[in-house]
Every structure is written in C-alpha cells, then in structure tokens.
Amino acid sequence: MYNLVKKILFKYDPEEVHYKVMKWLTKAYNVGIGKRYLESNYSIKHSSLERKVFGITFKNPVGLAAGFDKDAKFIDELSCLGFGFIEIGTLTPRPQDGNEKPRLFRFPMDAAIINRMGFNNEGVDAAVLRLKQRKTNIIIGGNIGKNKSTPNEKAIEDYEYCFKKLFDVVDYFVVNVSSPNTPNLRELQEKEPLQALLTQLQNINLSYPNPKPILLKIAPDLTDSQLDDVIDIVTKTRLSGIVATNTTIVREGLSDIQLIERTGAGGVSGKPLKQRSTEIVRYISEKTKGTLPIIAVGGIFTPEDAKEKLDAGASLVQLYTGFIYQGPAIAKNICKSLIQF
Numbered sequence: 026m027y028n029l030v031k032k033i034l035f036k037y038d039p040e041e042v043h044y045k046v047m048k049w050l051t052k053a054y055n056v057g058i059g060k061r062y063l064e065s066n067y068s069i070k071h072s073s074l075e076r077k078v079f080g081i082t083f084k085n086p087v088g089l090a091a092g093f094d095k096d097a098k099f100i101d102e103l104s105c106l107g108f109g110f111i112e113i114g115t116l117t118p119r120p121q122d123g124n125e126k127p128r129l130f131r132f133p134m135d136a137a138i139i140n141r142m143g144f145n146n147e148g149v150d151a152a153v154l155r156l157k158q159r160k161t162n163i164i165i166g167g168n169i170g171k172n173k174s175t176p177n178e179k180a181i182e183d184y185e186y187c188f189k190k191l192f193d194v195v196d197y198f199v200v201n202v203s204s205p206n207t208p209n210l211r212e213l214q215e216k217e218p219l220q221a222l223l224t225q226l227q228n229i230n231l232s233y234p235n236p237k238p239i240l241l242k243i244a245p246d247l248t249d250s251q252l253d254d255v256i257d258i259v260t261k262t263r264l265s266g267i268v269a270t271n272t273t274i275v276r277e278g279l280s281d282i283q284l285i286e287r288t289g290a291g292g293v294s295g296k297p298l299k300q301r302s303t304e305i306v307r308y309i310s311e312k313t314k315g316t317l318p319i320i321a322v323g324g325i326f327t328p329e330d331a332k333e334k335l336d337a338g339a340s341l342v343q344l345y346t347g348f349i350y351q352g353p354a355i356a357k358n359i360c361k362s363l364i365q366f
C-alpha cells in the first residue's frame with residue numbers, strides 16, 4: 026500500500042510533500058477515533074522492547090531522528106506511529122529560514138536523500154511553548170545548535186541558551202556539532218572548542234538538582250584519531266552518550282552522477298550511509314568497552330539494519346530516511362522483529 030502512495034508522493038517536491046503529509050497525519054489524528062486507529066495500526070507494545078538507557082526508560086528502542094520534526098509541531102501525531110522516542114531540532118536560539126530552496130533531494134535509485142536545510146527552525150522559544158502543550162508523554166530528545174549568524178567563537182552562548190530554555194521540557198539533550206549545512210559548524214568537533222562547549226554545558230547541567238543526560242551527535246566523516254579525541258572528551262566531560270551519526274559529505278554509494286552534480290552541496294542520508302555509521306558505532310563501542318551508550322542512526326530501513334546497529338554496540342536506534350522510503354509502519358515492523366518471546 027505504501028509503495029503506491031510513495032509512487033505518487035515522490036512525483037512532488039520533497040519539502041512540500043513533508044508538510045502536506047504531516048497535515049494529513051494531523052487531520053487523521055484529530056478525527057474521532059483517529060488517534061486510536063493510528064496507534065492500533067502502527068504501534069506495538071511488549072515488555073521485552075523496553076530499554077533503560079542513561080537513566081531513562083524507553084518503551085522501545087526505535088526513535089525518530091532529529092530534523093523530521095524540528096519545531097516539535099507534530100509530537101502527538103508522530104507518537105502514534107510506534108516510535109519509542111522523538112528527537113526534536115536542531116533548534117537554535119533565534120528563528121532562521123535555513124538555506125534557499127530547493128534544499129532537499131531524493132535519490133530513489135540509491136534509497137538516499139541529500140539535504141542542505143541549514144537548521145531552518147522557528148527558534149527554541151516557539152518549540153518550548155509547543156512542548157508544554159503536548160498531550161503524549163513520549164520521551165523527547167532536544168537537539169540543539171547555533172544560529173548561522175553566530176560566529177563559532179560565540180557558539181557556546183547559543184547552545185547554552187537553547188539548553189536552559191529546553192531544560193524543563195525535554196528528557197535528554199543532543200549537542201549537534203556535526204551538520205554539514207551550517208558553515209564551519211563541524212569545526213566545533215575539534216578538540217579545544219569541543220572540550221570548552223561540553224564542559225560549559227555539563228557545568229550548567231550539574232547545577233540543576235536533577236541533571237539531564239547530554240549526548241553528542243557526531244559526523245560519519247571523522248577519522249579514527251578524531252574519533253579517539255571525541256571519545257576522550259565525551260568521557261572526561263561525563264556526557265551520557267554519543268549519537269552516531271549525522272549525514273555524510275561523501276558521495277559514495279550514490280549512482281546517479283548527473284543528479285549528484287545538479288544537487289550540489291549537502292549531507293547524504295539513507296542506505297549509502299549505513300555501513301559507515303555502523304563502523305563508527307562499532308569503533309566507539311569497542312574503544313569504550315560498551316560502557317558508553319550509543320544511539321545509532323544512519324541507513325536503517327529494515328529490522329536487519331536495526332539489528333546490525335544493536336549488534337555493533339548501540340543501545341537505541343533512530344531513523345529518518347527509512348521513514349520516508351518505508352512508510353509509517355517502519356517502527357512497528359522493526360519493533361515486531363525485536364520482540365523476544
């Protein structure tokens with residue numbers, strides 16, 4: 026059924042389709058028994074799916090990755106689709122439009138997407154208001170970043186602002202220094218700025234009576250020695266884990282050369298990212314002897330893809346591109362096959 030729907034949807038501009046589909050989902054959710062219908066069709070509950078990670082109990086280990094519901098506009102609706110958690114953001118202190126359109130491109134032959142959205146979002150304050158009004162108690166991750174206009178030397182102030190604003194309305198934090206679509210952002214993954222940023226956020230966090238888990242989201246394009254530095258800093262600053270990975274700037278695994286050229290800059294997600302992101306998960310897990318929780322994200326489409334990440338050492342998984350290509354039943358399908366009888 027979804028294959029037919031997808032055939033039609035894929036004829037239209039990806040960003041327009043995104044908002045149109047979310048409008049339909051909202052309508053379905055709000056109509057009479059809509060919420061119950063969605064839940065019974067797309068969710069699955071089983072005690073063996075439950076995971077306790079960094080002090081939080083997740084009803085299942087399959088989450089919706091950052092970027093899909095940046096502004097926390099559809100939390101109640103999306104929570105009916107079987108996810109164990111939803112990561113909102115990336116949010117920045119001030120609203121910003123993001124890059125010029127078009128900025129989202131499908132690569133159907135390769136089950137991939139290239140995006141250069143550029144942290145388009147309505148600002149953290151708007152998201153806080155929405156999160157206060159949500160009805161569901163699904164676990165929420167708050168993914169935070171900096172405005173494009175904020176120079177890297179002042180980046181800490183932006184992260185700090187978002188952190189404090191979101192503190193009461195999210196369950197865990199993700200510090201995003203790995204998007205390829207904000208100029209120079211990834212420089213914050215380097216040793217000194219990273220150490221300074223994470224130390225500052227953790228100090229603020231520890232000043233609250235009940236600190237929240239903070240995780241770092243990393244790029245798949247880091248070298249082993251850069252990864253070693255990241256692991257060292259994350260351990261020293263006593264972060265709760267790593268989200269691996271963001272999109273890649275590498276074009277390997279994409280076969281439509283003309284489309285690559287026409288598309289231009291951006292990060293690749295989906296199938297071509299799968300192997301590299303699993304390698305990174307395995308590397309971190311081995312280096313930390315499984316002591317550091319990892320949320321694995323990158324190219325998860327099937328239950329086997331999710332199992333690959335969990336076997337490599339992940340505690341939880343997330344997906345975005347798989348949701349676009351496989352449809353609304355993806356979380357349920359993965360969860361179903363993870364149930365241990």
Ligand SMILES: Cc1cc2nc3c(=O)[nH]c(=O)nc-3n(C[C@H](O)[C@H](O)[C@H](O)COP(=O)(O)O)c2cc1C
Nearest residue numbers: 090091092114115140271294295323324344345346
């Ligand atoms: C259109 C789009 C927008 C994204 N926006 C964000 C974002 O704002 N913040 C972030 O940390 N990751 C963002 N991501 C990256 C995803 O969260 C995820 O790390 C990446 O897509 C790999 O997972 P996937 O292969 O399942 O899509 C975005 C991805 C896509 C496709």
